[in-house]
Amino acid sequence: MEIRQSQKQTQQLMLTQAMRQSLHILQMPLLELREYVTEAAAENPLLEVDCPEGEVALEPEPEEAFEPDNPHNPEDFFLSAEYWSAGGTRRRAEEGTSLDAGVLADHSAREEKLSDVLNEQLLGLGLPEDTVEICRYLIDCLNGDGYLDFPIEELAREMGCTVFAAEQALYFLQSLQPAGVGARSLQECLILQLARGKDFNADTLTLVKEGLPLLAKHDMAGLERLLQAPPARVRAAAAAVAALEPLPARGYGAGGPTHYILPDATVRRTREGLAAELNTALEPRARLDEENCRLLRESRDPASAAYLKSNLASAGELLQGLENRKNTLQKILDCVLEGQKEYFLSAAPLAPLTMEQVAARLGLNVSTVSRAVQGKYLSFGGGVIPLRSLFSAALPGSSGAGLTPASVKLQLRALVEGEDPQKPLSDEALAQVLAQKGMEISRRTVAKYRQELEIPSSAQRRRRGQLRAKG
Numbered sequence: 001m002e003i004r005q006s007q008k009q010t011q012q013l014m015l016t017q018a019m020r021q022s023l024h025i026l027q028m029p030l031l032e033l034r035e036y037v038t039e040a041a042a043e044n045p046l047l048e049v050d051c052p053e054g055e056v057a058l059e060p061e062p063e064e065a066f067e068p069d070n071p072h073n074p075e076d077f078f079l080s081a082e083y084w085s086a087g088g089t090r091r092r093a094e095e096g097t098s099l100d101a102g103v104l105a106d107h108s109a110r111e112e113k114l115s116d117v118l119n120e121q122l123l124g125l126g127l128p129e130d131t132v133e134i135c136r137y138l139i140d141c142l143n144g145d146g147y148l149d150f151p152i153e154e155l156a157r158e159m160g161c162t163v164f165a166a167e168q169a170l171y172f173l174q175s176l177q178p179a180g181v182g183a184r185s186l187q188e189c190l191i192l193q194l195a196r197g198k199d200f201n202a203d204t205l206t207l208v209k210e211g212l213p214l215l216a217k218h219d220m221a222g223l224e225r226l227l228q229a230p231p232a233r234v235r236a237a238a239a240a241v242a243a244l245e246p247l248p249a250r251g252y253g254a255g256g257p258t259h260y261i262l263p264d265a266t267v268r269r270t271r272e273g274l275a276a277e278l279n280t281a282l283e284p285r286a287r288l289d290e291e292n293c294r295l296l297r298e299s300r301d302p303a304s305a306a307y308l309k310s311n312l313a314s315a316g317e318l319l320q321g322l323e324n325r326k327n328t329l330q331k332i333l334d335c336v337l338e339g340q341k342e343y344f345l346s347a348a349p350l351a352p353l354t355m356e357q358v359a360a361r362l363g364l365n366v367s368t369v370s371r372a373v374q375g376k377y378l379s380f381g382g383g384v385i386p387l388r389s390l391f392s393a394a395l396p397g398s399s400g401a402g403l404t405p406a407s408v409k410l411q412l413r414a415l416v417e418g419e420d421p422q423k424p425l426s427d428e429a430l431a432q433v434l435a436q437k438g439m440e441i442s443r444r445t446v447a448k449y450r451q452e453l454e455i456p457s458s459a460q461r462r463r464r465g466q467l468r469a470k471g
Contacts, residue, residue, distance in 0.1 A: 018317040020137070025321040026328055027140060027371040030279060031262045033325075037284040040318055046296075046311045047318065048289040051282075114146060114181070114252040115139050121176045134159060134169035138182065141367050144374065144388070146181045146248030147189065150367050158365050180248040186212070190244045199240035203227050207237050213444070215241060263379035264387075265333055267344060274344055276333035276378070278326060286319055288312075325372075331362050332372050336390050343390070344380065349406035350392040358391075408439050409449050416455055421465030424458040 028036060034051050041049035118139050122132055137159055143149050148170070156166040173182040179196050183189035190208045194200045206227055207215060214222040215238055223234045265278050296308040335358050342348040355373070359366040376387040392404040415433055419425050425433065427446045434441060450457075456464070 018320070020133075021317055022321040022324050023140060023368070023371055025318075026325045026368070027374055028325075029261065029375040029377075030264045030282060032375075034282075034284050037286055037318070037322070040314075041286065044311050044315055044318075045292050046289050046308070047315045048287050050285045114142070114178075114249050117252065118173070118176050118181065122172075125172060127172060130161075131165070131169050131172065134161060134166060135173050138166070138169055138173050140371065142182065142249070143370065144249060146178070146183075146250075146252075148182050148184050150370070152184075154365070155367060158367060178245070178248045180245060183248070186246055189246060189248060190241060193244045194240070199237075201237075203229060203233060203237035204240050207241050212241075261377050261384065263377045263384050264329065265376075265378050267337065267378050267380040267385075269345070274337045274341060276330070276337050278330055278333075279379075280326075283326075284322075286322060288315055288319075328364070328368070329372055329376070332358060332369060333378075333387075335361055336387070340390050349410050350390065350404050352393065352404050353391055354393055355391055405449065408434065408441060409453055411437060411439060412446065412449055413453055413455070416450075416461070419461075421461070421468065424461040424465065426458045 025033065025036070037049050038051060041047040119136060122135055127135070138148060138155065141148060141150055141155060152166050152170060153163050156163045159166065170182055174192055176182075179193040180189040183192055187208050191205065194204050194208065207223065211223055211226050214226060220231065220234060220238070223238060224231060227234055227237065229237075262282065263279060265276050268275050268277065293308070293312070296304050299305070299308075336353065337344065339353040339358075340351055343350050355366050355369045358364075359369045362369075373387040373391075377384045378387055378390075392406060411434060412430060415425065415430055427443045427450065430450075431441060431443045431446045434446070455461075
């Protein structure tokens with residue numbers, strides 16, 4: 001028998017169970033965290049948890065600021081998809097409700113969460129454990145719309161696996177229901193849905209890849225040229241694409257009874273400027289039950305010793321996860337407040353601030369920042385603000401200054417309010433004036449922002465000006 005020396009490459013996830021639990025805890029809003037820690041204490045005799053009681057202000061979850069009037073209208077359909085992917089705008093709750101903190105869970109909506117639905121489906125695929133763990137990690141990285149908006153290469157580095165393994169896990173994730181979940185773009189989301197139905201053909205694929213702007217404008221002539229097909233075939237392809245769902249997560253964790261939220265932090269004005277205070281008064285207070293630890297420690301039963309070791313490790317991981325959540329969330333809040341100081345102090349438009357920038361400043365992974373802000377709300381000025389809505393990507397401007405959609409919209413509104421009512425500016429003219437101010441955006445983007453501001457078209461504004469002149 002010959003003995004040979006050889007090398008063998010194996011894949012091992014760097015993401016331990018403790019790390020995964022810590023990330024899971026980081027992702028939880030305060031109300032969900034209370035329930036999670038209470039359930040953990042019920043299963044672990046070495047954990048002792050107090051959930052503070054008392055009167056707390058609850059807010060109805062803010063509704064989305066945009067919802068298409070006609071879901072069958074292709075233009076509304078894709079406007080809604082574009083809006084949702086942009087992260088939305090500042091939202092406030094109109095009124096709050098005071099409820100006892102001890103019965104918070106009874107008043108929160110008990111709807112299915114997308115992550116729970118996906119994890120349940122994973123169990124039925126019979127995948128290797130490593131692949132399942134990667135899938136679970138990717139599920140935790142999905143944004144509120146069901147998209148995976150981080151590069152797969154970056155996520156593979158975080159998990160300590162190969163890009164191939166991450167892509168393979170993503171393939172399995174994208175095979176789950178709802179169709180389109182795990183997509184990295186609107187086009188991929190729609191193609192994933194088409195691939196499961198009878199309308200998966202060359203016409204619909206070309207339309208999704210190249211014709212969405214034409215579809216949004218109802219440009220049937222343009223679509224006929226693009227598809228090089230007769231009108232009946234083009235209409236069939238357009239109808240098939242317009243029937244797809246751009247937001248795979250729609251309907252999960254929304255609707256039904258009013259979903260009450262508990263703000264994770266409060267933003268206050270101070271002499272120095274601003275301060276973000278975590279809502280620690282209502283955080284679950286977990287600690288080791290020293291009496292139970294002592295009793296088990298004194299026991300000479302080997303089974304008791306093993307039981308103690310297992311539960312002690314589990315309790316330690318939970319306590320460390322809670323501490324990590326608090327520290328990470330506080331750092332992110334301080335960084336966001338520094339970047340959006342004028343927004344809070346003087347109601348100025350949002351400044352350019354991305355999760356990538358915050359992650360770089362704090363030395364965190366972008367997906368960690370995304371988890372931390374997901375589902376979190378801030379209390380400020382009598383209302384609540386989704387933490388995620390405080391991030392705003394910059395628009396490129398010829399002057400080199402950082403521009404955001406909010407700042408461009410502010411200028412757009414000012415231009416319309418200052419125009420001659422008899423000679424209102426067209427979208428093309430508005431785009432040219434904005435370009436002169438260093439805000440180079442397309443006519444189509446001007447039209448989109450104008451519609452979001454509920455500003456009528458130039459023709460409608462002209463007719464309104466003529467009526468006022470006659471009156």
